[in-house]
């Protein structure tokens with residue numbers, strides 16, 4: 001039977017790729033961001049509203065010296081995850097990620113989707129002449145080379161069948177479309193606006209592209225992309241369900257009639273686009289102590305917008321629970337405040353080995 005040989009997770013925010021001296025440029029977009037959240041109420045707020053209520057100590061962390069220090073630590077953390085991934089050298093990787101207006105829109109939004117085509121297209125994001133350096137670097141961090149990346153279609157099919165047997169209602173994708181587009185929102189919770197995307201060719205979503213491009217150590221093990229809807233109400237996944245899904249994935253992998261060595265991986269989170277350091281530390285406690293109770297009860301009202309990507313980690317933790325590697329080791333955690341309003345990202349790297 002197949003064996004789980006390790007777990008890997010990192011954030012994938014642009015701050016994981018942009019050098020510290022460009023964080024200020026990148027942060028100039030923040031006042032226009034319509035997904036800003038007040039901490040800890042989880043209510044949507046404008047940048048100016050955040051600014052008036054933010055902890056005054058935050059502004060002491062918003063300077064180039066701190067940005068450079070944090071960006072350097074992040075790169076060291078990513079290098080370490082890359083090194084460990086290379087050492088484990090798995091035969092196949094089950095990847096947990098979310099989709100942010102990439103393949104899925106409100107015409108048909110799956111809560112849990114497994115992709116099981118023979119391969120998946122990796123398409124670099126378009127670079128336009130008017131993009132600043134920070135945006136260019138961040139765009140290329142999700143993949144800079146067009147290619148067909150291998151998928152373990154047999155494991156994908158097995159995951160779908162096994163999870164269906166375990167009472168998970170799984171959506172599936174067996175091929176990619178020529179173009180993806182549509183609209184998201186308005187819905188409930190923080191999502192009181194609509195975002196529309198003209199149909200365009202789109203490769204594998206960013207949550208999968210970032211690990212492949214940044215820390216797969218130049219290797220190309222086949223993957224199985226499992227997408228969970230963390231970001232978009234009303235059918236966004238709960239923390240409890242995300243954890244249970246991970247447990248279901250572990251059972252499925254361990255019952256797979258194969259001698260392959262399987263890694264579980266994710267990217268995304270932690271809190272953003274407003275840093276919620278307290279919530280990040282609760283999640284990290286749950287991850288490092290392998291405490292399913294904490295992870296399954298992360299408070300919904302604080303899990304808004306892209307902070308919900310923390311649930312990608314919760315699913316990996318569910319998959320690692322019950323193996324001999326259930327406690328995550330934190331390699332890096334940086335609460336990356338990039339403006340005095342507290343916008344930014346809780347940036348993390350971790351491994352289960």
Ligand SMILES: [Fe+2]
Pocket residue numbers: 012100206207268269306309
């Ligand atoms: Fe994301």
